[in-house]
Amino acid sequence: MNKISISTDEDIPPDFISSLPENAGIYAVGGAIRDAILGIPSRELDLLVTALPLDKLTKILRRWGVAEPVGKSFTVIKWYPRGKFRAIDVSIPTKRDKRVSSEGNPAMTVEEDLAGRDFTVNAIALDLRTDELIDPFGGREDISAKVLRAVSKNALSADPLRCLRAVYICARCGLYPDSATLRQIEASAPDLADIAPERIAEELKKIVLLPKPSTAFRLCRDWGLLPHFLPELTACEGVTQEGGWHAHDVFEHLMATIDSAPPRLAVRLAALFHDIGKPARRKYIPERDRAIFYGHQNLGERMARKALLRLMFSKELAERVAVLVRFHMFTQAQTDKGVRRFIRKVGVELLDDLFDLRFADIEAQGTDRDKRPDEEFRARIEKILSEKPPLSYKDLTVDGNDVMRLLNISAGPRVGEALEHLLQIVLDEPSKNDRETLLKIIESMKAEGA
Structure with a gap:
């Protein structure tokens, strides 16, 4: 195995790893490792913890900050360490297949968890105890070759949202799918229509905020994804x-x-x-x-x-x-x-x-x-x-109480209509926005039966 180093000091409390049971494995996984190999800043840090049930892991995380389990099919804890700048997704091993229910299995190895991930470039883990790089599917080699390759032949059908993730990774990292992966993307495209819309929105946010979003949207067009979302x-x-x-x-x-x-x-x-x-x-x-x-x-x-x-x-x-x-x-x-x-x-x-x-x-x-x-x-x-002109009701020198008192009306639409009339007057002539002038205008509205 090769070695690579990423800094976690800004994200993980210094004594957190040593506080875990000795038999528990803790790994940085996914995009943070991919980005470190590429030499680009990472927006995320995801952790994988093995040999610890979800409830025990949650209790440990809560000693160091706020920790809340999220998601139904994938077992993830959103962790907000005290004194740190961003949330961390912490998970236990799971099959990562949206077609079946999975509560996670802490007895699974890191390699078994990586086998359920989407692309080889994301199926890389860094052991945070030893700094050893675990890359069972050749993700580092694919990064060097600028290739996006699915981990398995069912990787996209297991979760069609991965089609949009492929778009994001390719547009951000300058990769392109191999022919087998592209066939998977095109075959799974229609299933995007069945994905929870809020999940699509999360991927769309990341795409929209890329340095050059058009690259991603053109891939969506070329791969037949656009019509489905x-x-x-x-x-x-x-x-x-x-x-x-x-x-x-x-x-x-x-x-x-x-x-x-x-x-x-x-x-x-x-x-x-x-x-x-x-x-x-x-x-x-x-x-x-x-x-x-x-x-x-x-x-x-x-x-x-x-x-x-x-x-x-x-x-x-x-x-x-x-x-x-x-x-x-x-x-x-x-x-x-x-x-x-x-x-x-x-x-x-x-x-x-x-x-x-x-x-x-x-x-x-x-x-x-x-x-x-x-x-x-x-x-x-x-x-x-x-010049700070009056631009809204709160900028007026009178308010709804003045309108109700002088027009002898109760709260309701007529109060708003009167305030809008006053605002239109002072928009044209800001000098009229003094209390005495506006009170006289309200009184004249009463006289006119407004």
């Missing part, structure tokens, strides 16, 4: 955009946009979905050799929200992405009043994401479009924000 994206292939604004079809434009967007989840997802409504809204005008897509941003908003909720992303994230899609076609306001109304409509909290999406969209058009108008508009917004 993101059919909306498949529909964008080959949808041309005549007219001079875009150098690419819709699919390739989305790929270029997501690559150009900064690696924040909401912005990357918005980049992926921002033109998702174009295929259904495309209308070609032959005499002008131009394609138009009226209303695609509104349809795209609905499609993005629906797709993200289908994949069990949080409602908050789905809404944030949907709003970014809706407003990605914004036009620059010409007056200070218009700028304030734009800020109110979009929301201060979304401005940075919206402009990052806009600049990525422009970059991805491939037509050398001038960014300066948008940069100038962004600067105008910053100037307006520095």
Whole structure:
């Protein structure tokens, strides 16, 4: 066996390993070992512990922090060591086959556990007591050859989510599956439709945040995976955009946009979905050799929200992405009043994401479009924000209690309508946002029977 060293000091308490029973094996496994061999930073640390039942292992882990078993088929404990920066997945050996129920078997050897893993590059373990590298399936050799190879002929059918994991590994590590593994991926692709959507979402998050997500999505397309988890994206292939604004079809434009967007989840997802409504809204005008897509941003908003909720992303994230899609076609306001109304409509909290999406969209058009108008508009917004104008109900110098008292009404929709009326007034003329002026306006509303 060969030796390799990875640092666990930032993740594992210094006396934890020595506190385990002598007969218990403890190994770093999976992606952390693969990444160490490749010489790239790892986002994860997974541990495998042998010869300890799950309940005893959980008790030991809880001496050093918070430990909670997770998952139904695979036996994993999510461990949060005290004073450390990230959670660690700790597991006991199991067959790792989603088709059968498995509670894990601490009597299994590390080699038997590795035999149930997905790819040889992930079926490598580092003994944390001896620093010995355990590589029964030639994963290190496959890494050197830039090959992704399934551990067994049933590795993908055992858990079809591994198809997306293959995409992630290949895109991140520069590997490519051998012919037998690729056949497994293509054969298991339809079974993605039966995978719990939240599991797909976790893999999609990792893909979206890659340095170059387009590599992964093109693999999803080429291997026949897209129709089974993101059919909306498949529909964008080959949808041309005549007219001079875009150098690419819709699919390739989305790929270029997501690559150009900064690696924040909401912005990357918005980049992926921002033109998702174009295929259904495309209308070609032959005499002008131009394609138009009226209303695609509104349809795209609905499609993005629906797709993200289908994949069990949080409602908050789905809404944030949907709003970014809706407003990605914004036009620059010409007056200070218009700028304030734009800020109110979009929301201060979304401005940075919206402009990052806009600049990525422009970059991805491939037509050398001038960014300066948008940069100038962004600067105008910053100037307006520095003046701290009233932009929401909480910025008003009156509140709902004042409205109810002066209009003699109870809490309900009419209070909100009155506050919205006041806000619209001060958006146009911020100088009117003083308490005396607004109280008089409320009184006039009562006199007018508003």
